Amino acid sequence: MQTDAFLTVQQHIQEEQRRVNPHASGEFSWLLSGITLATKVVAAQIRRAGLVDVIGSAGTTNVQGETVQKLDILANQALLSCLGNRGNVGLLASEEDEEPTVTLRDPRYGKYIVVFDPLDGSSNIDVNVSVGTIFSILRRDINGHAERSPEADVLQPGIQQVAAGYVLYGAATLFVYSTGNGVHGFTLDPLIGAYVLTHPNLTMPESGPYYSVNEANSASFPPGYQKYLSILREGKAGRVYSSRYVGSLVADFHRTLIKGGIFLYPPTGRYGEGKLRLMYEANPMAFLAEQSGGVATDGHGRILEIQPKSLHQRTPLAVGSRREMSLLAEVLQSAPAG
Ligand code: FDP
Numbered sequence: 001m002q003t004d005a006f007l008t009v010q011q012h013i014q015e016e017q018r019r020v021n022p023h024a025s026g027e028f029s030w031l032l033s034g035i036t037l038a039t040k041v042v043a044a045q046i047r048r049a050g051l052v053d054v055i056g057s058a059g060t061t062n063v064q065g066e067t068v069q070k071l072d073i074l075a076n077q078a079l080l081s082c083l084g085n086r087g088n089v090g091l092l093a094s095e096e097d098e099e100p101t102v103t104l105r106d107p108r109y110g111k112y113i114v115v116f117d118p119l120d121g122s123s124n125i126d127v128n129v130s131v132g133t134i135f136s137i138l139r140r141d142i143n144g145h146a147e148r149s150p151e152a153d154v155l156q157p158g159i160q161q162v163a164a165g166y167v168l169y170g171a172a173t174l175f176v177y178s179t180g181n182g183v184h185g186f187t188l189d190p191l192i193g194a195y196v197l198t199h200p201n202l203t204m205p206e207s208g209p210y211y212s213v214n215e216a217n218s219a220s221f222p223p224g225y226q227k228y229l230s231i232l233r234e235g236k237a238g239r240v241y242s243s244r245y246v247g248s249l250v251a252d253f254h255r256t257l258i259k260g261g262i263f264l265y266p267p268t269g270r271y272g273e274g275k276l277r278l279m280y281e282a283n284p285m286a287f288l289a290e291q292s293g294g295v296a297t298d299g300h301g302r303i304l305e306i307q308p309k310s311l312h313q314r315t316p317l318a319v320g321s322r323r324e325m326s327l328l329a330e331v332l333q334s335a336p337a338g
Contacts, residue, residue, distance in 0.1 A: 208260020
C-alpha cells in the first residue's frame with residue numbers, strides 16, 4: 001500500500017464535505033461512520049460464517065414474505081444500533097422492517113433518513129457467495145412534518161438522495177459510495193480495521209461484455225426484454241456478450257460498474273412489477289450508476305424520478321453502460337406491450 005495515497009473513508013468524507021461547504025459541521029461524516037461501523041460488524045460475522053452459528057434460516061419470514069436468515073437479523077440489528085444513536089438520524093427504514101423506526105421525532109435534530117437493505121442477496125449466504133449491504137440517505141423536510149407520518153417523510157424520489165452506497169462482502173470487503181460528486185470505492189484493510197481508498201472516481205465503461213439477468217425467468221419477460229436479450233445473444237449488437245449472474249444485486253451491480261454491460265431484473269410472471277425494491281435497492285444503485293456515467297431505468301423512465309407510493313414498493317430495474325442501455329430503450333420502445 002502506498003502511504004502517500006493512504007486515505008480512509010472517514011477522511012475522504014470529511015474532505016468531500018469541506019470542499020462543498022467549508023463550514024460543514026462534520027455531522028454527515030458522523031452519520032456515515034455509523035454505516036461503516038455497522039458494516040465492519042457484519043463483515044466480521046460473515047468472515048466467521050460456519051465457525052460461529054450465523055448461517056441458515058432464522059425460522060421466520062419478513063415483510064416481503066421471504067425467509068429471514070440469521071445474518072439478516074444480525075445485519076439489521078447492527079445498522080439499527082450503530083445509526084440509532086448518531087444524534088442526527090431521525091428515521092431508519094430497513095428492508096427487513098414493515099415500518100420505519102423513529103429515532104428522533106423532531107426533524108430539526110434528526111434531519112437525516114437512512115434507508116437500507118441490511119443484507120442483500122441473503123439466499124447466497126449458505127453457499128459462501130458474495131452478499132452486500134445497500135444504503136440511501138435522504139433529508140427530512142422540516143416544513144409541515146407534524147402532519148406527516150414517518151412513512152410519508154421517507155417516500156421521496158431517488159433524485160433527492162444526498163448519498164447512497166453499498167458494501168460488498170466478497171473476496172475483499174468493499175465500501176462504495178457517492179454524495180453526488182462521483183463514486184469512490186474503499187477496501188477494508190482487516191489489519192487496521194479501516195476502509196482505505198482503493199478505487200477513486202469510479203467510471204462505468206461506455207459499453208461492456210456482460211449481460212446479467214436471471215434467464216430462468218425469461219419466458220415470462222415482456223416481449224421487448226426477450227427481443228433485447230436475443231439481440232445480445234445472437235451478436236447483433238456489435239459485440240460478443242457473455243452472461244454473468246450471481247443473484248446478489250450488490251455483486252452483479254459492482255461487476256457492471258467496473259466492467260460495464262447491463263444488469264436487468266424485468267417484470268416476470270411471478271413479480272409483475274419486478275422483484276427489486278425501489279427504495280432499498282433500485283434508487284441507491286441508480287444514483288451510483290448515474291454518478292459513474294451509467295444509466296438506470298424501469299424500462300420506461302429514469303428510476304430516480306419515480307415517486308414512491310409505499311416503502312416496500314417493487315420496480316423493474318435495468319442498469320448499466322450507456323451503449324447497452326440506449327439499445328434497450330430503443331428495443332423496448334418498438335416492442336409490443338407485454
Ligand atoms: P435475495 O432474494 O437473495 O435477497 O432482492 C433480493 C435479491 O436477492 C437480489 O440481491 C438479487 O439480485 C435478486 O434478489 C435475485 O433474485 P432471483 O433469485 O429471483 O434471481
